[in-house]
Amino acid sequence: MLIFFKLARRGILLSAIAIAAVLSGCEETELTAAAPESKTAQSELTLTVVDNKGQPIAGAMVTMQSDALRRVTRFTDGAGKLELSPLPNGELLVRYPGMGERRVPGSDAAGNVIALSADPQFLRKLPSSQWLELLPDGPWKKEFIVNCGTCHEIGYDRIMMGDRPRNEGEWLAAIKMMRAMDAYEVIPPDFDDEAYAGWLADNLSQSRIASLNSAAHQAAGRLAGVEITEYTLPEQDSLPHDLVVGPDGLIWITAFFYDQIWALNPDTGDTQIYPVDDSADVNAQPRALKFDNEGQLWIVNGGTQSVLRLDPESGDYLQVPVDMYAHSLDIDPEGNIWVNDYFAAQERVARVD
Template sequence: MLHFPFLKRRSSPRFVLAVFLCLSGASLHGLGPAQSSNSNSSDAILSGVVTSQVEGEMEGVLVTAKGVGASVAVTVVTNDGGRYAFPRSRLQPGPYRISIRAVGYDLEDPGTVEVRAGSTQNVNLRLRATLDLASQLSNVEWLLSVPGTEQQRNALGSCVGCHAIAFAVKSTHDTTAWRSVLHRMRNYSSPSFWLNPIKWPWEVPPRAGDADLAEYLSSINLSSGPDWKYELKTLPRPKGVSTRVIITEYDLPRRESQPHDASVAPDGMVWYSDFGLPYLGRLDPRTGEIKEWRIPVARAGSSEGSLDVKFDREGNPWVGLLLQRSVAKFDVKTETFETWAIPEEKASERSRAGMVAMGPDGKVWLKTSVDTYGAHLLDPSSGDITSYPLPLSFYGTDSNSKGDLYLASLSDGVIGELIAKTGEVAVYPTPTPRSGSRRGHVDEQDRFWFAEFFAHKIGMFDTTTKQFREWPIPTPWAGPYDAIRDSKGYVWSGGMHTDLIYRLNPVDGEVTEYLMPTLSPNFRNIDVDSSTDPVSVWLGANHQAKIIRVEPLE
């Protein structure tokens, strides 16, 4: 469990696995401009009003349409009059199933809805109070609900690395059982999740304090009876600008997929890594087609998952092979892989090397952390790797226009700088101590935007002036994981604890939050495609085997 204190080898074609998804009845995935999703627009192909007996017309209800038998779902959000509307460009004619997300409510099933070309189908939706509120709570809502000290709830919050908090609070383990469970959980590696547990190749002993943690966990679950002894608390539904959004979800072909990173290539294709299994995938947003390739093993005996995805000047994806301490390049023309391993003397069995950063000269930065601390500059043309020692453990990385490397330290709350020409390393503490700087991206002005996971803030480090700025995210336990700036100046982030995507306006500090339709998606990396109108924000739902596209309409 993770601490959460705040609140050269070429592969042959036999490694290729191609998966094509049948998209009968699916959306058009963004062909054409996005229109209003919650107005009385005559361009709507499916619209209606959402009401309940308690509230009448309901704002902030997420309404999802998914073609029968399809793998793509489109979601819009109701406005202050309770109206939802799907633009005509987003749904093809055919049968659809409708679902909603509105905590505290269930949908009275309208049955299969037939969408017809050339007309607007009006379907009013009626909601009723749910009889199972617990099944609707997000991780952050469980953290708001459970009693306990900050330290105790931090420990509970760390469960989200592998599974939703609901698994813990719905369990019936007593204190003795929890001690055994905690020991078993600590022996699963970081790429594990509930559908694909992966053990460390070494034994991890119990931690000091596990007995107390076991006692606490047994006091907040269902070990003493069928009901929780505390009130279940919820966050408010979206309103105002937060309802002006279209969300498209693409189901991946393997339910055990963990799309840790979803990154946009220069040609608009979206490539994703798999945190636990050796696959690299590609989504074509224009057609919805998904294709996957199996990544060859670079180091036998190591966990085969991957993490960071970046692109070289030819548009080829490079992916960091986390526990294999290697990097793989995929040639999009030949559909073959080439791998490079960090030298054995520069990385131990326990080192991790999941991050990749591309230099302007075609060289590629790699990084080792956890057991050995180093940055490694690969020249793909020769295979030479130049290594530089680092003073501490860093996580996320990116490079600026000069090829200098910038690093975020989750454990120490600092930003590191490595000058490519000299090898000089400097460390700059964030204004908020132990902020948990996690991952980030350098923008076109050479500013490093990063997420402060523990401080629940978005940070910016100007690589020229060496000055910082920070902006808080208002939702408790926001836990932002990554940050990136779009062409309009907004900065985007998401995280593992909330089901929200955050949009920061750095000019006035305003944060707009967009609720996602799927419970507990577990967001990590975030990327933006500023070439589309509106901007497309892309994320992998790491625990739900989905790629998600978010399009803000204002």
């Protein structure tokens, strides 16, 4: 799922990638496909979102599936109101952190008041940022985030065992399991498994978890100018690693587990697929990409230890061995391609003329 954040009043476009759309701690949810836009959807229609005491909720998320490939989310203003006229007909999903979600047919939402109640299971939807706030600041926290949080979230399902937090022994077992899965040795040898198991058990305890509150939006009223468009990608488990906006206006994405590059048209949601690996027994793992001044796309394939130059017009590519598992790529003013070795004992870079 590719997500774009549009600040409507300023025309700024930001982008981010998520395998599962986690928006302010809310989980990705299927919506009923939208019907074609009607005259009713074009009229000025407003809904209001309140809590169970009737107080307006600023920053409530209102999401709708605009077509098979895209869905749009907008936010209520400081008075808890949202104009629906830019949204087509279809089912609306109304959410707010710490509260239960509501599904409302678009035809029933206009002019209505949608009440949300507190969610007793809100801990399950808290973002990693709130769980990490329980850990004391300092070098231990930094090392934990770098070695664990850079690959996956630190949320309810990783911290809790049923309805209780992991104890020291269970944290140690989890760390050892991650080491066994760590084919690329992301976790360094000097990461003290036993010490971290005790540190995590102490700081992610039942009493500290009880201090967590629902993740209310900060300055929620300011979200009224934000519109988020999410795009469905060809495969959900592709682990997109990087993206770049091409000179053609398409969004070029690395499909890490599928040895492909995807070119997404943000106007339609359609995606073109470019295979970038001709090796039957090696996963190429495309992970970084950048266009040069001639419109050619340069790609890092870590698994095949190579750099590719892809012609977007034909789909043909030239593969250049670099004798390293490269992580990132950049192009200097002379057009040389630079890559860095991800796993070398001594840091090194390579240049491709």
